[in-house]
Amino acid sequence: MSRKNLFVAGAVLALAAFPLLAGSFGIDLVTKIMIFAILALSLELLVGMTGLVCFGQAALFGLAGYAAVRLSPESESASMWWLLPASVAVAGLYALFMGALSLRTKGVYFIMVTLAFAQMAYYVVHDTPLGGGTDGIYLYFKPTLAIGSWTIADLDKPLTFYYLVLVFLAVVFAKLALLARSRFGRALAGIHASEQRMRATGYSTYPYKLAAFVISGCIAGVAGFLFAVKDGFVNPELLSWHLSGSVLIMIILGGLGHLRGAVLGAFAFTLLQELFQSEAVFGSFAKHWHLGLGLAIIACVALLPRGLIGLPAEVRRRLSGEGSVR
Template sequence: MHSSVPLAAGAVAPRARWRGDWLAPAAVAVVLAFAPLVLETYYQELVMKIVIYAIFALSLELLAGTTGLVSLGHAAFFGIGAYATALAAPQYEAGSPLLLLGLSMLAAAAYALLVGALSLRTREVYFIMVTLAFAQMAYFVFHDTPIGGGSDGMYLMMRPVLKAGDTVLADFEQPLHLYFAALGLLVLCYAFLALVLRSRFGHALAGIRINEQRMRAAGFQTYRYKLAAFVLAGALAGVAGFLYVSKNGVVNPELLSWHESGAVLMMIILGGLGSLRGAVIGAAAFVLLKEFYSSEALLGPAIAGRWQLTLGLTMIAFVALLPKGLVGIGRRFSLKRGRP
C-alpha cells in the first residue's frame, strides 16, 4: 500500500513542472513548423532571423542568466562561427552543412577557451572589460587584415547542401530547407540547455551565480565549471553564426562588434534573465521592435531614421516597468490564478 505524501507549500508537482518547462515551448515549435504554410516570404525571413538570434541569446543566457557572468564580448563567438563557415566552405561547390556547422562550433569554442581561460581570472566589471577587449581584438583582426576580406567582409559563394549519396536531403539555397534546419537547431539548443540546467553541472552553475565562495568551500572547482560554461556558450553562439551566414550569404566584421554584444545582452534582459524562455521571447521582441521602429512605411522616414533612439527609450521603459522581463508577465498571471 502506497502512502501519498502531500506537496509542501510552493512545491511544484513533477507533471506541472514538465508542463511549464516543455509544453509551451513545444507548442510554439509546432506552430513555427506550420507557419510557412500561411506566412509570406518576408515574414518567413523575419521568423528565421528571430530563430537565429534566439539561439544566440540562449548561448549568452547560459553565461549571464545561469552562471552570472555578464559578457560584453559574446559577439566574437557569433562572428567567428560565421567567418569559420565562410572560410571553410568550398568556393565552387556546396559544402556539407554538418561539417561546416561542426567547424563553426569548434572555432568559436576554441576562441572561447582562450578568452575564458584568461578573463575568468577576473571578476565583475573587470571581467566585462576583458571580454570586451578580446572581442575588439577579434574584430580588428578581421577588419584590418585580409583574412576575412577586410572591412568589406566575404561572401558564401554557395550555400551548404546535405546529401546522402546522390540524394539531396536539404539544400540551403531553398528558403524552406534553411527555415526548418534553423528551427530544428533552435529546438535542439533549447532542449540541450534545459537538460543541462537540470543536471548536476547546471545546478553547480546556479550555485556559482548565487554564492561562488560557498561553492568553493563545498569542494567545487568553480573556475573549471565557469570555463566549461564559457566554452559551451561560445560553441552555441557558433551555431547562430553558422545559420546567419547560411541565410544571408555574407559576413562582415560588424558581427563581432560590441554593438552585437550589447544587442544580445539587451535581448536576454528584455526577456528576463535566468529563463530559457525569456531568452527566446527577448530575442523575438527585440527583433520585432527593431523591425517596427526602422520601418519607414509604418512610422515615416523621420522616426525610422532614428530607430536607435526609439528602441533605446523602449528598452528603458521595459526595464523600469518589468524588472523581471517579459517572461515575468506570465509568472505574474500564474500567481494571480493560484498556480505555483
Template sequence: MGTTAWRWGPPTFGVIVLALLPLLLSPYLQDLLLRVVTLAVFALSLELLVGTTGLVSLGHAAFYGIGAYATVMLSPTDAAGSLPGLMAAALGCAALYALFVGALSLRTKGVYFIMVTLAFAQMAYFVFHDTKLGGGTDGLYLNVRPVLAVGGHALVDTDDKRQMLWLAGALLVGTWALLALIRRSRFGHALAGIRVNEQRMRAAGFPTTLYKLAAFVIAGALAGLAGFLVAAKDGYVNPEMLSWHESGAVLLVIILGGLGRLGGAVLGAVTFVLLKELLSTAALVGPLADHWQLTLGVTIIAFVALLPKGLIALATARRPRS
C-alpha cells in the same frame, strides 16, 4: 498536472509553430522569422553565461562572428559545402577561441571580467577588420550555400528558405533542449550555486573555475552555431558581427526577455526583432522611422523600467500554482 502542462505546453506549441509556419508565410515573413530564430539561438548561448552562471560578458559576439567566418572561409568556392562539416567547424572554431579567452579572462571577476572579454572580442574584430584574413572591411561572400547530401541527393539545401527555416528551427529546439538538460543536471546546479555564492561552492569542494570554463566554452560553441546560421542565411559575413555593438545587443535581448529563464531569451529575441522592424517601417511610424534607434532605445527603457524581471514575468505571473 496543471504545472506540468504549463511547463511543457509553450515549448511544444513553439515546436509545432516552427514546423508549420514556413508553409504559411510569405518570403518576407519567412526572412523575419529566420532572423528571430537565429537571434534566439545566439541569446540562449549568452543566457547560459549570464542567467545561469552569473558571468556577464561583453565579448560574446566574438564567438558568433568566428563561427560565421569559419563557415564562409572553409566553404568551397565553386561548390556547396557539407552542412554538417561546416556546422561542426563553426562550433569547433568558436569553442576553441572561447577556451582561450575563458582560460585567461576567468582569472578576473566583476567589471574586470567584463572588460577583459570586451578586449578579446575587439582583438578578434580588428584581426578580421584590419587584415586580409577575412576580406577586411568588405567581408566575405558565401558563393554556394551548404547542403546536407546523401548519395548525391540534397536532403537539406540552405538556399531554400523553407528548408533553412526548418533547419534553424531544429537547431533552436536542440539548443533549448541542451540548455534545459544542463540546467537540470548536477553541472547546471553547480553553475547556479556559483552564480549565487561562488566562495561557498569552492569551500564545498567544487572546482569552480573549471565549471565556469566549461560553461564559457559551451556558450561560445552555441554562439558559433548562431554564426553558422547567419552565414548560411545571408551568404555574407563582415567584421561588424564581432563588434561590441552585437555583444551589447544580445545582452539587451536577454535582459529584455528576463534573465534566468530560457523562455526569456527566446521572448526577448522575438520582441527585439519585431520592435526593430516595426519602428523602422515608415508606413507604421512615419518620419520616426528615420530615427528608429532612438525610438527603439526609449521603448526598451520603458519595458525594463516597467518590467524589471523581463517580459517573461508577464507569462509567469499567470502560471498555475502546484
C-alpha cells in the same frame, strides 16, 4: 505536462506552422530571429545560469560565420557534415582561449577583458585580408546536407532553411534545459548564487566556469554558422560590441534566468527594431529608430522587472491587487 512544457510545445508548433501563413519576408525575418534566439540562449548559459556577464559573445558568433565562409571552396558546395563542426570548433577554441584568461578576473574587469578579446577579433577581420576588410566576404555556394547522392535538405530554399534553423533552435533549447537539471547545471546555479560558498564546500569553480564558457561559445558558433549560410555574406559588424550589447539586452528584456526568456527577448527585441525602422508606420521618424527602441526597452524594463517571462505573473498580481481594493 506542466505549463512551461505546454508553452514550449505550443511555441514550437506555432513556429512550424508560421510559414503556412507568411510570405517570403516573414519567413526570412523569423529565420533571422530564431538564429538570434540561439545566440541569446548561448549568452543565457553564461549570464542567467552562471552569473558571468560576457561582452564578447559577438566575437564567437562572427568567427564561426567567417570560418564557414573561409573554409568553403569557391568552386563548389562544402558538406555541412564537416563545415558546421569545423566552424563551431573555431568558435569553441577561441572561447577556450578567451575564457581561460578572462575567468581569472571578476566583475567589471571580467566584462572589460571579454570586450577586449572581442575587439581584438573584430580588428583582425576588419584590418587584415583574412576577413576581407570592411567589405566582408561572400559565400559563393551554400553547404549541402546530403548522404551520398541523397540530398536531405536544399539550403538554397528559404523554407527548407527555415525548418533547419527551427530544428537547431529546438535542439539547443532542449539540451540547455537538460544541462540545467544536471549535476553540472546545479553546480553552475550554485556558482551564480555564491561562488565563495561553492568553494567552501570543496568545488573548484574555475573548471565549471570554463566549461560553461566553451559550451556557450560553441552554441554561439552554431548561430554564427547559420547566419553566414542564411545571408551568404559576412562582414566585421558580426563581431562588433554593438551586437554583444544587443544580445545582452535580449536576455534581460526576456527575463534573466529563464531559457524561454532568452527566446522571447530575441523575438521582442528584433520585432521592436523592425517596427521602429518601418517608414510605413513612423514615416520620417523611422530614421531615429534608436530613440524609439530605447524608450520601448526602458518602458519594458521599468514595468516588467522580471522581463517578459514575468508578464503573466505581473498581470495576475495587478488583478488580485485591484480585486482586494474593491
